[in-house]
Amino acid sequence: MTRKLRVRQAQTIVPFGVGAIVETQGEAFVAADISHWPVSSCPWVDSPRLAAGLGVTGFKALPSAKNDFFDSPDGVGAPCVRFPAWLFCGACRRMRRWGVADEQPGTAPLCPACPTPQALGPMRFVQICESGHMDDVDWWWWAHSRATTDCQRSTQRLSFLVDHSSIGLEALSVMCRACDSSRDLLQLLDRGRTRCTGHHPWQGRHEAAHCTEHARVVQRNAGNVYYAMTLSALDIPAPTAEAGAVDPQIASRIRSDDLWPGLCRADDPHRAAMLTTMICEGQPGVSPEDVAALLRQENGGTETERTHPRKDRPSTAADMSWEEWAALNTSTAVNDKHFTVRPVRFGPEGPPTESERLLRGRIERVVVADRLREVRALRGFCRVQPSPRRMVGVDTTGRRSWLPAVEVFGEGVFLAFSEDALSRWEEQPSVRERVRGLESDLNAAFQMDRLSGMVGDALLPRLPLLHTFAHLLIRQLSFESGYGTASLRERVYARPGEGGHQAGVLIYTAAGDADGTLGGLAHQGASARLTEILLRLLEAGAWCSADPLCAEHGARGFANLNRAACHACALLPETSCEAGNALLDRVLLVGAPGITGFFQPVIDAARRQAAGIARGEDPV
Numbered sequence: 001m002t003r004k005l006r007v008r009q010a011q012t013i014v015p016f017g018v019g020a021i022v023e024t025q026g027e028a029f030v031a032a033d034i035s036h037w038p039v040s041s042c043p044w045v046d047s048p049r050l051a052a053g054l055g056v057t058g059f060k061a062l063p064s065a066k067n068d069f070f071d072s073p074d075g076v077g078a079p080c081v082r083f084p085a086w087l088f089c090g091a092c093r094r095m096r097r098w099g100v101a102d103e104q105p106g107t108a109p110l111c112p113a114c115p116t117p118q119a120l121g122p123m124r125f126v127q128i129c130e131s132g133h134m135d136d137v138d139w140w141w142w143a144h145s146r147a148t149t150d151c152q153r154s155t156q157r158l159s160f161l162v163d164h165s166s167i168g169l170e171a172l173s174v175m176c177r178a179c180d181s182s183r184d185l186l187q188l189l190d191r192g193r194t195r196c197t198g199h200h201p202w203q204g205r206h207e208a209a210h211c212t213e214h215a216r217v218v219q220r221n222a223g224n225v226y227y228a229m230t231l232s233a234l235d236i237p238a239p240t241a242e243a244g245a246v247d248p249q250i251a252s253r254i255r256s257d258d259l260w261p262g263l264c265r266a267d268d269p270h271r272a273a274m275l276t277t278m279i280c281e282g283q284p285g286v287s288p289e290d291v292a293a294l295l296r297q298e299n300g301g302t303e304t305e306r307t308h309p310r311k312d313r314p315s316t317a318a319d320m321s322w323e324e325w326a327a328l329n330t331s332t333a334v335n336d337k338h339f340t341v342r343p344v345r346f347g348p349e350g351p352p353t354e355s356e357r358l359l360r361g362r363i364e365r366v367v368v369a370d371r372l373r374e375v376r377a378l379r380g381f382c383r384v385q386p387s388p389r390r391m392v393g394v395d396t397t398g399r400r401s402w403l404p405a406v407e408v409f410g411e412g413v414f415l416a417f418s419e420d421a422l423s424r425w426e427e428q429p430s431v432r433e434r435v436r437g438l439e440s441d442l443n444a445a446f447q448m449d450r451l452s453g454m455v456g457d458a459l460l461p462r463l464p465l466l467h468t469f470a471h472l473l474i475r476q477l478s479f480e481s482g483y484g485t486a487s488l489r490e491r492v493y494a495r496p497g498e499g500g501h502q503a504g505v506l507i508y509t510a511a512g513d514a515d516g517t518l519g520g521l522a523h524q525g526a527s528a529r530l531t532e533i534l535l536r537l538l539e540a541g542a543w544c545s546a547d548p549l550c551a552e553h554g555a556r557g558f559a560n561l562n563r564a565a566c567h568a569c570a571l572l573p574e575t576s577c578e579a580g581n582a583l584l585d586r587v588l589l590v591g592a593p594g595i596t597g598f599f600q601p602v603i604d605a606a607r608r609q610a611a612g613i614a615r616g617e618d619p620v
């Protein structure tokens, strides 16, 4: 029987989505697949754009849990099953496999052997495989794996012993009380020992798949036990037929340009940008936006795409990102039910100081989002490695065509960087060299699949720059306005495009359940305060308490996908980051010997000013 645990609705996607281990009050469970959901009481979550992108019929959310009892049988909550099923008693050390029939809602398992009530705790180790299966370790086999005995498996009289005279896994052993066979856990974590059982904890044994993978034993709280595979979309106003279309006269002039056919075929974004500029120079009145829009229009899954299929067709995530980028990077206010944004003046009213002037030359536009709605869907999960090709769907029976999702209301601030300043900075050989190293690590990494939606067809130097900037901004906003870092999220827009690249970040609140607007974040963007916040952010970003180690260290982090970035300076809670805390490098912002940081002139000017003020000079 499944238990219903009281899990906050927003957490039913991340971190406690289908397949995740949920620990509560000394007990451990795993969230069951959506075939166990009380479908009739789960409301639909509307997001046609995301549904179309993912090719599903729609989304459902678990009802918000208001019950104070964490699992009354008829209450609402996330359906979970006990896992690991093998428990042990801390007093008498006996192990007990807690069967479905033993479950009593609202009651923690107690040791049947002890005279006084002793809670049973879950075993610390579980086995997982790369195809996403997870099962208990076969403890009976382990206890007998070094013994020659005709002991019967059905006895299952095991004990989990601790030898206080030794340390580590050697100190732990599993013993069979029927035949005295035992084995310590020293080699338990060695790989290639057992076959996977092809099982998910919520399945019956008869439902197990035939899996040819080796199982590996890990601690149940290890980082590789669960990777949620999510995709989210902002509600943006549906583009009207006219809005996206290029003026027919402009379109015909662009098409008539000799360079147009070359631009349509251009795979290299740098070449595409160059051709776009040349077309605009040759055709007065034609803007780069017109060229980009026409390119999208003509490549939008019609003739061109069928006759020139690109092997790396933009993913769903990338398509949706382009729509959001276009909606956010707006010069006019938009007042839609779920998308209320307005561009604001960036910077002080009076004459700017040198550092403010340099900062404004790098950040072109600030758009405050007073109201945003995001729908976040769980597509599935992975274990061992976050590879979408090995993803387990949220319905292991494969019958349902909807996905679990939550809607989140919030507010945010969007910053568009100056394309001019960015492309000039990106042309520097030292910048390209540094990012090339990162790109080859990215291509070699199994994370490539997961990050490709964010990166796009090629890794531009601006991506780690904008991504690190987003992290520092979240940390700074959290410091200045009292938000927990975990309640802020990022969306990084840094993909290369045929008619121009993306160049912006959105930081927004995503509190989950009901209305998550906390007030304040939108306000931060509205005033000259944002300039001050950004200058302090850069000052803070130039330094890490782990320096010089942090700044000078080479490739590191998950699959070597970080450079100068660590927990002390740039990393965020997993829920805030859309890239698993990969592709971060403070040096790209603040510079280092041999490489100019994008914001380095701003920081230098701010320091000169500070020194000047100390000498009694006027900063402006």
Ligand SMILES: [Zn+2]
Residues within 6 Å of the ligand: 089, 090, 091, 092, 093, 094, 111, 112, 113, 114, 118
């Ligand atoms: Zn006991």
Ligand SMILES: [Zn+2]
Residues within 6 Å of the ligand: 144, 149, 151, 152, 176, 177, 178, 179, 180, 181
């Ligand atoms: Zn035995």
Ligand SMILES: [Zn+2]
Residues within 6 Å of the ligand: 129, 130, 131, 132, 133, 196, 197, 198, 199, 211, 212, 213
């Ligand atoms: Zn398996």
Ligand SMILES: [Zn+2]
Residues within 6 Å of the ligand: 544, 545, 546, 547, 550, 551, 564, 565, 566, 567, 568, 569, 570
């Ligand atoms: Zn650091």
Ligand SMILES: [Zn+2]
Residues within 6 Å of the ligand: 467, 471, 490, 572, 576, 577, 578, 579, 580, 581, 582
């Ligand atoms: Zn991030």
